[in-house]
Amino acid sequence: MSKKRVGGTAGLVLLMGMLAMWVAPPVPLAQELSGNVLDGKMIYEWHCVRCHGAGGWGDGPQARELRVPPANFHAPAVQMKSDEQLLTSIEFGLVLSPMHGWRGRLTEQEMQDVVAYVHLLAQRGR
Protein backbone atom coordinates (compact mmCIF):
# COMPACT_ATOMS: atom_id res chain seq x y z
CA MET A 1 0.00 0.00 0.00
CA SER A 2 2.66 2.52 1.07
CA LYS A 3 4.90 1.31 -1.74
CA LYS A 4 2.19 2.09 -4.23
CA ARG A 5 1.79 5.62 -2.87
CA VAL A 6 5.52 6.32 -3.27
CA GLY A 7 5.35 5.17 -6.84
CA GLY A 8 2.39 7.46 -7.38
CA THR A 9 4.27 10.45 -5.99
CA ALA A 10 7.29 9.78 -8.15
CA GLY A 11 5.02 9.53 -11.16
CA LEU A 12 3.41 12.83 -10.28
CA VAL A 13 6.80 14.55 -9.89
CA LEU A 14 7.87 13.17 -13.24
CA LEU A 15 4.66 14.37 -14.83
CA MET A 16 5.07 17.85 -13.33
CA GLY A 17 8.64 17.96 -14.61
CA MET A 18 7.55 17.05 -18.12
CA LEU A 19 4.77 19.59 -17.92
CA ALA A 20 7.23 22.31 -16.84
CA MET A 21 9.49 21.47 -19.76
CA TRP A 22 6.57 21.63 -22.11
CA VAL A 23 5.39 24.98 -20.79
CA ALA A 24 8.90 26.47 -20.73
CA PRO A 25 10.94 24.71 -23.41
CA PRO A 26 14.70 24.64 -22.73
CA VAL A 27 15.30 25.97 -26.25
CA PRO A 28 15.78 29.75 -26.27
CA LEU A 29 13.35 31.82 -28.24
CA ALA A 30 16.03 33.16 -30.59
CA GLN A 31 16.44 29.68 -32.01
CA GLU A 32 12.76 29.49 -32.81
CA LEU A 33 12.99 32.74 -34.69
CA SER A 34 16.03 31.88 -36.77
CA GLY A 35 15.39 30.87 -40.33
CA ASN A 36 14.91 27.43 -41.75
CA VAL A 37 17.25 27.00 -44.71
CA LEU A 38 15.10 24.41 -46.47
CA ASP A 39 12.00 26.56 -46.35
CA GLY A 40 14.16 29.51 -47.35
CA LYS A 41 15.38 27.66 -50.43
CA MET A 42 11.80 27.09 -51.61
CA ILE A 43 10.87 30.73 -51.05
CA TYR A 44 14.04 31.88 -52.78
CA GLU A 45 13.47 29.70 -55.81
CA TRP A 46 9.89 30.85 -56.04
CA HIS A 47 10.38 34.61 -55.60
CA CYS A 48 14.02 35.66 -55.84
CA VAL A 49 15.83 33.44 -58.33
CA ARG A 50 14.58 35.32 -61.39
CA CYS A 51 16.63 38.35 -60.38
CA HIS A 52 19.31 37.13 -58.00
CA GLY A 53 20.10 33.86 -59.78
CA ALA A 54 20.24 30.30 -58.48
CA GLY A 55 23.66 30.83 -56.90
CA GLY A 56 22.92 34.32 -55.60
CA TRP A 57 25.40 36.01 -57.95
CA GLY A 58 22.84 38.54 -59.17
CA ASP A 59 22.60 36.85 -62.55
CA GLY A 60 19.03 35.61 -62.71
CA PRO A 61 17.20 35.52 -66.06
CA GLN A 62 15.44 38.81 -65.35
CA ALA A 63 18.60 40.64 -64.26
CA ARG A 64 19.40 41.84 -67.78
CA GLU A 65 16.16 43.77 -68.02
CA LEU A 66 16.87 45.74 -64.87
CA ARG A 67 18.57 49.09 -64.79
CA VAL A 68 19.81 48.48 -61.26
CA PRO A 69 21.57 45.11 -61.15
CA PRO A 70 20.36 42.70 -58.47
CA ALA A 71 22.61 42.37 -55.47
CA ASN A 72 25.30 39.72 -55.63
CA PHE A 73 25.11 37.99 -52.26
CA HIS A 74 28.80 37.11 -52.46
CA ALA A 75 29.81 40.77 -52.57
CA PRO A 76 31.40 42.10 -49.37
CA ALA A 77 28.83 44.92 -49.25
CA VAL A 78 26.08 42.35 -48.74
CA GLN A 79 28.16 39.92 -46.68
CA MET A 80 28.96 42.62 -44.16
CA LYS A 81 25.31 43.31 -43.45
CA SER A 82 23.68 41.82 -40.40
CA ASP A 83 20.59 39.63 -40.57
CA GLU A 84 18.60 42.58 -39.30
CA GLN A 85 19.79 44.80 -42.13
CA LEU A 86 19.05 42.17 -44.77
CA LEU A 87 15.65 41.57 -43.25
CA THR A 88 14.89 45.27 -43.43
CA SER A 89 15.93 45.36 -47.12
CA ILE A 90 13.72 42.39 -47.88
CA GLU A 91 10.81 43.60 -45.82
CA PHE A 92 10.73 47.20 -47.05
CA GLY A 93 12.70 47.01 -50.29
CA LEU A 94 15.29 49.51 -51.49
CA VAL A 95 14.50 53.01 -52.65
CA LEU A 96 14.62 53.59 -56.44
CA SER A 97 15.32 49.97 -57.11
CA PRO A 98 13.42 47.02 -58.56
CA MET A 99 13.96 45.36 -55.20
CA HIS A 100 10.56 46.10 -53.73
CA GLY A 101 9.49 45.23 -50.22
CA TRP A 102 8.10 41.79 -49.49
CA ARG A 103 6.09 42.82 -46.50
CA GLY A 104 2.59 41.42 -46.87
CA ARG A 105 3.71 38.85 -49.44
CA LEU A 106 6.06 36.93 -47.16
CA THR A 107 5.51 36.33 -43.48
CA GLU A 108 8.09 37.31 -40.88
CA GLN A 109 9.13 33.66 -40.63
CA GLU A 110 9.45 33.30 -44.41
CA MET A 111 11.70 36.36 -44.53
CA GLN A 112 13.86 34.87 -41.76
CA ASP A 113 14.02 31.61 -43.72
CA VAL A 114 15.06 33.33 -46.92
CA VAL A 115 17.78 35.32 -45.11
CA ALA A 116 19.17 32.04 -43.77
CA TYR A 117 19.26 30.71 -47.33
CA VAL A 118 20.89 33.90 -48.66
CA HIS A 119 23.66 33.36 -46.08
CA LEU A 120 24.10 29.79 -47.22
CA LEU A 121 24.33 30.85 -50.88
CA ALA A 122 26.85 33.54 -49.99
CA GLN A 123 29.15 30.92 -48.48
CA ARG A 124 29.06 28.68 -51.52
CA GLY A 125 31.55 28.96 -54.32
CA ARG A 126 30.72 28.77 -58.02
Ligand code: HEC
Ligand atom coordinates in the same frame (compact mmCIF):
# COMPACT_ATOMS: atom_id res chain seq x y z
C1 HEC B 1 12.71 42.18 -59.73
C2 HEC B 1 14.00 41.65 -59.37
C3 HEC B 1 14.24 41.23 -57.92
C4 HEC B 1 13.56 40.27 -57.20
C5 HEC B 1 12.41 39.42 -57.64
C6 HEC B 1 14.22 40.22 -55.91
N1 HEC B 1 15.24 41.13 -55.83
FE1 HEC B 1 16.49 41.43 -54.28
N2 HEC B 1 17.40 42.94 -55.26
C7 HEC B 1 17.11 43.32 -56.55
C8 HEC B 1 17.95 44.44 -56.92
C9 HEC B 1 17.95 45.17 -58.26
C10 HEC B 1 18.77 44.70 -55.79
C11 HEC B 1 19.85 45.77 -55.65
C12 HEC B 1 19.20 47.04 -55.28
C13 HEC B 1 20.14 48.18 -55.12
O1 HEC B 1 21.35 47.96 -55.05
O2 HEC B 1 19.62 49.28 -55.05
C14 HEC B 1 18.40 43.74 -54.77
C15 HEC B 1 18.97 43.67 -53.52
C16 HEC B 1 18.73 42.66 -52.63
C17 HEC B 1 19.43 42.48 -51.37
C18 HEC B 1 20.56 43.33 -50.85
C19 HEC B 1 20.02 44.33 -49.94
C20 HEC B 1 21.07 45.16 -49.31
O3 HEC B 1 20.73 45.68 -48.26
O4 HEC B 1 22.18 45.29 -49.83
C21 HEC B 1 18.90 41.40 -50.76
C22 HEC B 1 19.31 40.80 -49.43
C23 HEC B 1 17.87 40.89 -51.63
N3 HEC B 1 17.78 41.68 -52.74
C24 HEC B 1 17.11 39.79 -51.34
C25 HEC B 1 16.04 39.37 -52.13
C26 HEC B 1 15.18 38.28 -51.75
C27 HEC B 1 15.32 37.44 -50.50
C28 HEC B 1 14.25 38.17 -52.73
C29 HEC B 1 13.09 37.19 -52.81
C30 HEC B 1 12.15 37.24 -51.70
C31 HEC B 1 14.55 39.18 -53.73
N4 HEC B 1 15.64 39.88 -53.31
C32 HEC B 1 13.84 39.36 -54.89
C33 HEC B 1 16.17 42.77 -57.39
C34 HEC B 1 15.27 41.77 -57.05
